Amino acid sequence: MLFGAAGWLPAALLAPQLAIVLVFFYWPALQALFQSVFIQDAFGGSLQFVGLENFQYLFSDELYLYSFQVTAVFSIAVTAIGLTLSLALAYFADRAIRGAYVFRTLLIVPYAVAPAIAGVLWIFLFNPTLGIVSHWLRGVGVDWNHVLNGGQAMILIVVAAVWKQISYNFIFFLAGLQSIPKSLLEAAAIDGAGAWRTFRSVIFPLLSPTTFFLLVVNVVYAFFDTFAIVDAATGGGPAKATEILVYKVFNDGFKALDIGGSAAQSVILMIIVLALTVIQFRYVERRVRY
Amino acid sequence: MNRRQGRSAASWARASLVAMTLAGGALAGPPAGAVTEIQWWHSMTGANNDRINSLAERFSKSQSDYKVTAVYKGSYPESMTQAIAAYRAGNAPHIVQVFEVGTATMMAAKGAIVPVEKLMKDAGEKFDRSAYVPAVAGYYTTRKGEMLSFPFNSSTTVFYYNRDAFKKAGIDKAPETWSEFAAAAAKIKASGASSCPYTTSWPSWVHLESFSAWHNTLFATENNGFASLKARLAVDKPLFERHMKNLLEWSKNGLFTYAGRTTEGDSKFYSGECAMFTGSSATYGNIKRNAKFDFGISKLPYYSDVEGAPQNTVIGGASLWVMSGKSKDEYKGIAKFFGFLSSPEIQAEWHQATGYLPLTIAAYELTKKSGFYEKNPGTDVAVQQMIVKTTDKSRGVRLGNMVQIRDIVHEEMEAMLAGRQDPKTALANMKRRGDEQLVRFERTARE
Numbered sequence: 001m002l003f004g005a006a007g008w009l010p011a012a013l014l015a016p017q018l019a020i021v022l023v024f025f026y027w028p029a030l031q032a033l034f035q036s037v038f039i040q041d042a043f044g045g046s047l048q049f050v051g052l053e054n055f056q057y058l059f060s061d062e063l064y065l066y067s068f069q070v071t072a073v074f075s076i077a078v079t080a081i082g083l084t085l086s087l088a089l090a091y092f093a094d095r096a097i098r099g100a101y102v103f104r105t106l107l108i109v110p111y112a113v114a115p116a117i118a119g120v121l122w123i124f125l126f127n128p129t130l131g132i133v134s135h136w137l138r139g140v141g142v143d144w145n146h147v148l149n150g151g152q153a154m155i156l157i158v159v160a161a162v163w164k165q166i167s168y169n170f171i172f173f174l175a176g177l178q179s180i181p182k183s184l185l186e187a188a189a190i191d192g193a194g195a196w197r198t199f200r201s202v203i204f205p206l207l208s209p210t211t212f213f214l215l216v217v218n219v220v221y222a223f224f225d226t227f228a229i230v231d232a233a234t235g236g237g238p239a240k241a242t243e244i245l246v247y248k249v250f251n252d253g254f255k256a257l258d259i260g261g262s263a264a265q266s267v268i269l270m271i272i273v274l275a276l277t278v279i280q281f282r283y284v285e286r287r288v289r290y
Numbered sequence: 291m292n293r294r295q296g297r298s299a300a301s302w303a304r305a306s307l308v309a310m311t312l313a314g315g316a317l318a319g320p321p322a323g324a325v326t327e328i329q330w331w332h333s334m335t336g337a338n339n340d341r342i343n344s345l346a347e348r349f350s351k352s353q354s355d356y357k358v359t360a361v362y363k364g365s366y367p368e369s370m371t372q373a374i375a376a377y378r379a380g381n382a383p384h385i386v387q388v389f390e391v392g393t394a395t396m397m398a399a400k401g402a403i404v405p406v407e408k409l410m411k412d413a414g415e416k417f418d419r420s421a422y423v424p425a426v427a428g429y430y431t432t433r434k435g436e437m438l439s440f441p442f443n444s445s446t447t448v449f450y451y452n453r454d455a456f457k458k459a460g461i462d463k464a465p466e467t468w469s470e471f472a473a474a475a476a477k478i479k480a481s482g483a484s485s486c487p488y489t490t491s492w493p494s495w496v497h498l499e500s501f502s503a504w505h506n507t508l509f510a511t512e513n514n515g516f517a518s519l520k521a522r523l524a525v526d527k528p529l530f531e532r533h534m535k536n537l538l539e540w541s542k543n544g545l546f547t548y549a550g551r552t553t554e555g556d557s558k559f560y561s562g563e564c565a566m567f568t569g570s571s572a573t574y575g576n577i578k579r580n581a582k583f584d585f586g587i588s589k590l591p592y593y594s595d596v597e598g599a600p601q602n603t604v605i606g607g608a609s610l611w612v613m614s615g616k617s618k619d620e621y622k623g624i625a626k627f628f629g630f631l632s633s634p635e636i637q638a639e640w641h642q643a644t645g646y647l648p649l650t651i652a653a654y655e656l657t658k659k660s661g662f663y664e665k666n667p668g669t670d671v672a673v674q675q676m677i678v679k680t681t682d683k684s685r686g687v688r689l690g691n692m693v694q695i696r697d698i699v700h701e702e703m704e705a706m707l708a709g710r711q712d713p714k715t716a717l718a719n720m721k722r723r724g725d726e727q728l729v730r731f732e733r734t735a736r737e
Contacts, residue, residue: 039734041395041735042395043374043378043399043401043402045400046734129558147550147554148704148708235551238704238708239702239705239710240701251697252694257371257374257395
């Protein structure tokens, strides 16, 4: 018996949550698995079983492999820059300075902005001809044209994605910092530790559970929640320079109506994220001290 | 721990959610009372959205049996995806507006749609295919000669220029050929009339698809996909290479600015930044409203030494498709509505207000008689480009997986303009990757 002596009550209480997980997560996941071994026309009228051909097609396409590279660069950049910046911001906002509340509130605001709007916002700032930032850049001798320059396009979506996520990270880091006992910091000060030493030897280790949690969340964010930003800012271009995996899933499935190919890609994504999560929990979490 | 586990489970499940494309979103309710409701999904925004609502309302008021409800469903790709999702969920709208790029996909979906010609015949409504402008009707007609969808808003590629900038640069007329164009661009640059002599919207549509028809050359084999599903791209030819070489050269010399894949070029022109521009004839209204300078419209430039050029340009825009699985009464209402839409008065009004092409010859004649073209010089350029008799090579481009093919064309062009590959390689890549898409389409299409 699954619930043993406890009877039906735990099962009944779990049921709504389980139903949601089944309907919204497992059922679609199974559908994706199923569709990844078929090819079909957009209307679903002709369904042909093709085995692993969709996967074969993907892996024989060097541009799909390139998309992995793009995704790796993008995810590492977004996670690393996002975490570092928000930790720095939280560290400074945590100090008792005048107007700390105002700063804290302001830092949280970007989280309320929809990803597509974040993309459009940054596009305006960086528009090659009208954008204010590209105007400044031209002033210092940088020819900004992300419409053709792949590297600049990548910078643009990284900046937009980081900006969007900073507030989320900030809140958690701030909460983490505030829960560090003052006595420890005072003890460090008495021992003669400077600000950097205190941070490295006392604060950062105590923050490790928060950092680990944010690492997982940010990797997931970079992998999945950023396609609206890419769609609004670059559309995956120029020449696939910003086509991250999840954007390709969206583009091939929703815009190009290639359901088999798109499903195969999402199965691959599932495997990647599963693997990443396992790695994170197995190896990274060992270094975390709760 | 709890929260983290929830997160990781949610994370990979979310991947599949992205893939679980089609969940349905139709709202087509049952008819209320004696009035039969007809759902019309479209993608028109701004002033054109108001026009669509007015058309639906006027039809609904003109009789008491049917009510047309126009619903904006997002951009062209979005409304098409939603209509397909709704169809798969058994909830399709009656009429959906599909852009020309989706035509081959719709045509290959026999069983999901009702051919418009059959619809009209079954309902006893008058329908004369020869009343339509050939380049428009031909595009939506199968190789067996049946017209499948109702042409609604068609546009084509035209050339716009800033007359004020031309005056400043000492150019007295619009360039007719690409060599005149190059000379004009150089003059504009040298005289300082504008730092961006030329830009374009829709690079693939203008510089490859329309370009090929304009030079009476095939963009793809099997008459650009009209003859059979076995079409393959034919862009690895000297004419295309010559044009790509020129574009690259102009781009390097600062004469041509690549703005983006869709309509990004529009605003570069009407803001006054770029002096010359190629784009859709339907951009006319927008340019007229926004441009603070005198502008002209003329035909696309061509290479004068190419035999058969200029021929005609290809259409863009969208047509109305009727979905299957509705009742006889509903189809009768749709047929009546199409009858209403195809009257010369409505057609002429739509053409004059939007800059879309007149779809029937009667509407063109009516507009001409009213003196509209004299009052609005340049508005007949698109018509002139289209109204000639088409050849097998110039009926348009009707290929499956066209959304992907356009992406491929743009990607390879971008890599070329960024200096990462030469024109010949770019065209070869377009063909190789485009053909893969065509092969895939051929396997799933039903005809």
